[in-house]
Amino acid sequence: MVIGAIGHYVRTFLQTVSSLIWLLIDMVAEMGDHISRGRLPFRRSVFFEQGERAGLGSVPLVCMVSFFLGLTMALLTGYQLRTFGTERLVPGLITIAFWRELGPLMTGIILAARIGAAYTAELGTMTVSEEVEAIEAMGLGPLRFLVAPRLTALVVLMPALVVMSNLAALFGTYMICQISFNINGHNFIDLVLEALILKDVVLGMAKSLLFGLIIGLIACYSGLTVKGGAAGVGNATTKSVVATITTVIGVDTFLNMLQVNVLNN
Amino acid sequence: MAPASPSSSATRPATPPAGEQPLVRLEDVVLRFGPKTVLDGISFTVERGERLVVMGQSGGGKSTLLRLVMGILKPSSGRVLFAGTDVARLTRRQLNAMRARLGMVYQYSALISSFTVRDNLALPLEELTEKSAAEIDEMIRERLAAVDMSGSEDKMPSELSGGMRKRVGLARALMLEPELILYDEPSAGLDPVTSSVIDELIVDTSARTKSSAIIVTHEMDSAFRIATRMIMLYQGKVIADGSPEKFRNSDSEVVAQFVSGSTHGPIGEAAHQRK
Numbered sequence: 339m340v341i342g343a344i345g346h347y348v349r350t351f352l353q354t355v356s357s358l359i360w361l362l363i364d365m366v367a368e369m370g371d372h373i374s375r376g377r378l379p380f381r382r383s384v385f386f387e388q389g390e391r392a393g394l395g396s397v398p399l400v401c402m403v404s405f406f407l408g409l410t411m412a413l414l415t416g417y418q419l420r421t422f423g424t425e426r427l428v429p430g431l432i433t434i435a436f437w438r439e440l441g442p443l444m445t446g447i448i449l450a451a452r453i454g455a456a457y458t459a460e461l462g463t464m465t466v467s468e469e470v471e472a473i474e475a476m477g478l479g480p481l482r483f484l485v486a487p488r489l490t491a492l493v494v495l496m497p498a499l500v501v502m503s504n505l506a507a508l509f510g511t512y513m514i515c516q517i518s519f520n521i522n523g524h525n526f527i528d529l530v531l532e533a534l535i536l537k538d539v540v541l542g543m544a545k546s547l548l549f550g551l552i553i554g555l556i557a558c559y560s561g562l563t564v565k566g567g568a569a570g571v572g573n574a575t576t577k578s579v580v581a582t583i584t585t586v587i588g589v590d591t592f593l594n595m596l597q598v599n600v601l602n603n
Numbered sequence: 604m605a606p607a608s609p610s611s612s613a614t615r616p617a618t619p620p621a622g623e624q625p626l627v628r629l630e631d632v633v634l635r636f637g638p639k640t641v642l643d644g645i646s647f648t649v650e651r652g653e654r655l656v657v658m659g660q661s662g663g664g665k666s667t668l669l670r671l672v673m674g675i676l677k678p679s680s681g682r683v684l685f686a687g688t689d690v691a692r693l694t695r696r697q698l699n700a701m702r703a704r705l706g707m708v709y710q711y712s713a714l715i716s717s718f719t720v721r722d723n724l725a726l727p728l729e730e731l732t733e734k735s736a737a738e739i740d741e742m743i744r745e746r747l748a749a750v751d752m753s754g755s756e757d758k759m760p761s762e763l764s765g766g767m768r769k770r771v772g773l774a775r776a777l778m779l780e781p782e783l784i785l786y787d788e789p790s791a792g793l794d795p796v797t798s799s800v801i802d803e804l805i806v807d808t809s810a811r812t813k814s815s816a817i818i819v820t821h822e823m824d825s826a827f828r829i830a831t832r833m834i835m836l837y838q839g840k841v842i843a844d845g846s847p848e849k850f851r852n853s854d855s856e857v858v859a860q861f862v863s864g865s866t867h868g869p870i871g872e873a874a875h876q877r878k
Contacts, residue, residue, distance in 0.1 A: 472713035476727045477702030
């Protein structure tokens, strides 16, 4: 019985993963068809609209959360390190933590909740009201028309949001360093630059691109496969947020293990 | 393949030349969803210029039939041919080109709710043709006038009544001058007068654009007003196929019960037996 249940979950998981991959492949194929006819892969206006919503609209929340997280981390670690007289390590510690790990992760979680939920609800509502099918029936390619601009906006803007998140966290850290640990502005910048290495920046940015892709794919797929009217849209939105956040954290953990154990850094 | 270009109704013959193949042909189509057989060996044709009404009980596979013609669903066995081509064998590109030759009017209109009426109507032209903005605007004005919705270009779908949305849905279906228009329950949920207006619009559109139509409905008054031919689906099979007159005078108990709307007859009994 337990083995049967495990088998069922494994099969469902593999089916979902293969569906996500096919969604991506079909979307690229539809875009390729449109490009080969000398047209843009999707509407510029929809891309900018989604970009404004996913990117610009998320800046205040991402910055606020990262600012307070940076501030709290600096405060807590600083007081512990002061016991050993090493509070000067705080700026470097926060820099490495955010550029390498927390920036992409926090931004991913925030966007999964804010934009992933919106994508699922929006596409889900369009699915149950047959708007998606109408787009398909017109021969427009719903994946190219609906999914591609949303996914592209999210993937392209994730790195920018991660940079904003990292800067907001460092600003919070700077305030604590200035107020509580007597580290002035020049010192703070020197300590940050000393800790910041290109590899961490590149890894952080690569993670952010991957998280953008994961969030967009799961959210759009959940919306396009909604069944059962308004209640179905609600259920799909909840499941989509849970799935995107869990997947982002899971993939992040896997990448960290890979980085530490295989790449030895 | 060349971009999907709408055919011109002006050049379309009013009556098909002798020996021309039917626009739509279903050959022994079976469709199963899991263990349930929705369509069980359906065969019929739609000739050019014909308005075929498909009748049957709710949940009897009528709307599914339209989705098979559009290539959104694929039959479990059998063939669906559009202009002689097997829809299931088309590539994505060919399928999209074929869909541009069809128009679909949905039961609840399926207008894109975040677009204005103008944007909804412009969508297929902007995406699939090379027409200029001025040409598109002119076509939108023309189509809206044809469905008596002039001046509603800037309205959102949420600002329109059910009947108005249906008319805009029809105008959108007409934008690419389709050879075949598929109607899914066009009169459902409308008052009798608006329902008659929509029916007249369907007949006028078909006559004016010389297009064929498949209309799914179980509103008998509408069916008889619109149809040049009718078929009836019952338990996944076509049990009657003929002119509206033949349906009115049918010997089949199922057809007679369906046409009269009586609660007594084989339809109710079969439902009881299934329960």
